[in-house]
Amino acid sequence: MAMTATLQGALVKRKGKTILGPVTCDLLPEGITIVLGPNGAGKTTLLKVLHGVERLTEGTVRWNVSDEEAHTSQAYVFQSPIMLRRSVRQNLAYPLQLIRASKADIVRQTSHWAQRIGLADALDRPATRLSGGEKQKLALGRALIRKPKVLFLDEPCANLDGRATREIENVLQEAYRTGTRIIMTTHDLGQAKRLASDVIFLLKGQVHEQLPGSLFFDNPQTSEARAFLQGDIVE
């Protein structure tokens, strides 16, 4: 079953300041959702609210499955992924060990995913010594190895060069084609265009526009979105 979520008046206040909301919107049941907006717009907060790791001050977030199923079927990749101080192989195996997968399964999945993320030759290297791009790919493999139904990514390609970015996009598109729902933020508009099925454009904690990707990029509905797409400062 496709997983969807509904936000009803979702609002996050920290230190007396509203940093998100109120947001009322539905997530589409499938596709790649790109969350766009200037620094501080609330993108990371929205992802965390959807993943259930950011406390709401008001309102609700509801997935169409139980809270427990929602949580176990989702994965979240942070902007600066934290690596275990172990080998690439052990980092990939770790999520499977947590769910007590069989040894044979772990061996099979680990080499499969090392291949998919282009780190097959690096399996025995310490993960902490990988380059930034390699770490991002490893974090992505580690998130996908449990076949999440929903994958959240917070700027997965920040600071990566064009090649590493494309490699990550390829893995994401493959995951999407095989049924993973993706919700991610990026400041790279080229990447947003390449990947978006739909766009949520946030401004000052509010959903300013929510449109199919093709419409948003060709025909944004508001002057703020137009300015944002032109690279102007939007406040």
Ligand SMILES: Nc1ncnc2c1ncn2[C@@H]1O[C@H](COP(=O)(O)OP(=O)(O)OP(=O)(O)O)[C@@H](O)[C@H]1O
């Ligand atoms: N724990 C907190 N306490 C107080 N303010 C916070 C807290 N977390 C986030 N904020 C503020 O909330 C606003 C939204 O933050 P958020 O990280 O969601 O923005 P963002 O759109 O992801 O920005 P960026 O593009 O820089 O990553 C910002 O103004 C931030 O400073």
Ligand SMILES: [Mg+2]
């Ligand atoms: Mg952020």
